[in-house]
Amino acid sequence: MLTKFAVTNYRGFANRIEWDLSKSANYEFNKTAVKDGIIKNGIIYGPNGSGKTNFGLALFDIENHLSPKWKKPDYYLNFVYAGKKNEIVTFEYTFKFHKTEVEYIYAKNAVGALVEESLFVDKINIFERKRNSFHIDKQQFPMDKNIEQSLKNNANNVSIINFLLTSYPLGSEHYLMKLNRFVNSMLWFRNLDVREFIGLETHVTMLDEFIIANNLLDDFSAFLQSVSEQKFQFAKHHPTDKQILCKIEGYVVPFHLLASTGTRSLQLLYFWIKRMNEASFVFIDEFDAFYHFRLAFEVCKRLFSLDCQMFTSSHNTYLMTNDLLRPDCNFILNNNKIKCLADCTDKELRFGHNIEKIYRAGAFYEE
Helix, strand or coil: CEEEEEEECECCECCCEEEECCCCCCCCCCHHHEECCEECEEEEECCCCCCHHHHHHHHCCCHHHHCCCCCCCCCCCCCECHHHCCCCEEEEEEEEECCEEEEEEEEECCCCCEEEEEEEECCEEEEEEECCEEEECCCCCCCCHHHHHHHHHCCCCCCHHHHHHHHCCCCCCCHHHHHHHHHHCEEEEEECCCEEEECCCCCCCCHHHHHHHCCCHHHHHHHHHHHHCCCCCECCCCCCCCCCEEEECCEEEEHHHHCCHHHHHHHHHHHHHHHHHHCCEEEECCCCCCCCHHHHHHHHHHHHCCCCEEEEECCCHHHCCCCCCCHHHEEEEECCEEEEHHHCCCCCCCCCCCHHHHHHCCCCCCC
């Protein structure tokens, strides 16, 4: 699981911003939102322009050089904080795999090339590459001097982790293999003006075709009814059909002509839910942009019941309730800081407290 993340000099974040998921509180409700002391589910709130989208994108920078999965084509546009264009962007990740802690720190320049990289396992430095310097634990990774010199120079900015993964025989439980599996199973997506995603898949999938080809029409219909109380009667389809058709009083109409923006957003969510059994960490940016507030609540309940670490961003404070999560799982991002509600007050927060009302009243401090 991801336990901590920090980024410096990325887009709107001039200074270092850290998100610590290892500091869960001792609440006796909604215990499934925390796993092994690590926050598993959460929602990030914040004013417009506070950086929620950019923070989510920063989390997935690791995908760009460690994973072959789908990338966001324009990711490196406006990559560096505008006031420090000539400085590097630094990313810090801490993972917990069973009892092993893996800390991965690296930096990139304005075009996204790796210029620094280091790895620590249980606080022991495995390797470190800075500008014109490189060292590695040769007991774990014996290495010829020529290869070591090439990695020191590293003119093509290759990731040391990718080099080690492809150059040494490693067991399936090796920390690098676990890190590799986790990163390859991360997923970020959103559905605003355009649908975008990072990770998990290697290609773009047509949603209607996916549902038809996998014989999921009845299941998709039941999903729409359960979360939004919408009833659609789908026509029978051949597995090679390209679009979903609905039956209305003897007529057949394409689903996309009937579906509202919110319903089409639910179709995208349905597709990803079917893939999330393979996911390790998911971040959905403004997942409820087109949802009724009660629908957003029902969707969250379904998402947070999944096994993977699951986080969303939202403006909908109706979701800020102890009926869904806990104060240590609701985060406020503002002024280059991200803090959970439990850390934004000196008062003890209990299950019976209306934390949305407290938040709207301005009782949570964010500094």
